[in-house]
Amino acid sequence: MKCSKVFFFDLDGTIYHGESPIQGAKECIEYLQKHKISFYFLTNNAMRTQKQIVKKLETMGFSNIQEEQVFTSAMAAALYAKKKNRGNRVFCIGEEGLRMALLQQGFELVDAHADQVVVGLDRSADFTTYTKALHELQQDACFIATNPDRRVPQSQGDLIGNGAVIQMLEYASERKAEIVGKPTAVMMEEALQYAGIQKEDCIVVGDNLETDVLFGLNNHVTTVFVTTGLHTKEDAVKRNIHPDWTISNLKELWNI
Missing domain, CATH: 3.40.50.1000 (HAD superfamily/HAD-like)
Structure with missing residues (x-):
């Protein structure tokens, strides 16, 4: 090389x-x-x-x-959200990588009345989590997503990717996510x-x-x-x- x-x-x-x-x-x-x-x-x-x-x-x-x-x-999404300056309150769907990135950029992670909804892959998220996100989006919170991957390759078989989650929320909310990854x-x-x-x-x-x-x-x-x-x-x-x-x-x- x-x-x-x-x-x-x-x-x-x-x-x-x-x-x-x-x-x-x-x-x-x-x-x-x-x-x-x-x-x-x-x-x-x-x-x-x-x-x-x-x-x-x-x-x-x-x-x-x-x-x-x-x-x-996750780091890119947090930096992007910070630059857009649309409010400090974030409803986050995501694991430690996304939560930590948002906290490091000074955001407050909240369960309601969010300025922004930031969506990453979260293996513990459930119907209630996604419904809460939908309600925040219906109240005009900004909609940011970390990445559009359909699947995540694994040796035992692929995982559902964040792209599938984004499309579900887009369909339910009739909103388009701002994808960062x-x-x-x-x-x-x-x-x-x-x-x-x-x-x-x-x-x-x-x-x-x-x-x-x-x-x-x-x-x-x-x-x-x-x-x-x-x-x-x-x-x-x-x-x-x-x-x-x-x-x-x-x-x-x-x-x-």
């Missing part, structure tokens, strides 16, 4: 499946570290904090990963600012055609599609999506 650019790696389906590293992922990261090539983990998964993600990577055998190398759609320009803007680089300085790597690959292509960034997760080469043909590079193992990055 002859590269001076910064890599933006997806996590679920690219670096790991559930609790297991994907073949070639550790070798790829070790190569980048050895050759002092900069990289970040840029994930639409809003459930975990930076610290939790680093801990998860460490349990899989990755080493020398810093919390500052992780940027999530990949593939949006908002996520690119926040990630570039976080990393302190320009578009031409980075390469996006991921397994999801609808989020990772379109994230790169729509934002005019060099894009590598790795077929270790949600989508296949055949899916790319069916969807008429054309990444700059397609690989089947992250170790193939060395040959780009």
Whole structure:
């Protein structure tokens, strides 16, 4: 690999499946570290904090990963909501990663009379939670969502993604969510600012055609599609999506 650019790696389906590293992922990261090539983990998964993600990577055998190398759609959503300045009271559907990101930006998490509803994937959310969110949206609270993923790749089978939750709430409320995560320009803007680089300085790597690959292509960034997760080469043909590079193992990055 002859590269001076910064890599933006997806996590679920690219670096790991559930609790297991994907073949070639550790070798790829070790190569980048050895050759002092900069990289970040840029994930639409809003459930975990930076610290939790680093801990998860460490349990899989990755080493020398810093919390500052992780940027999530939860962080982007909190920054976006802060910049929009629409009020400090937030009804949050989400796990610790999203709640912590909102609190770090100074928001107050409330159960009613919210200025904003921010929706991320929450494995403990139930009918009551979604109904409360609907009531807040019917009272004209702003509607922000972390990411539009249909599914989350897991080794035992995919999980329902936040995109499905968003569509349910959009249908019920007759409102459209402002989506912040990949593939949006908002996520690119926040990630570039976080990393302190320009578009031409980075390469996006991921397994999801609808989020990772379109994230790169729509934002005019060099894009590598790795077929270790949600989508296949055949899916790319069916969807008429054309990444700059397609690989089947992250170790193939060395040959780009």
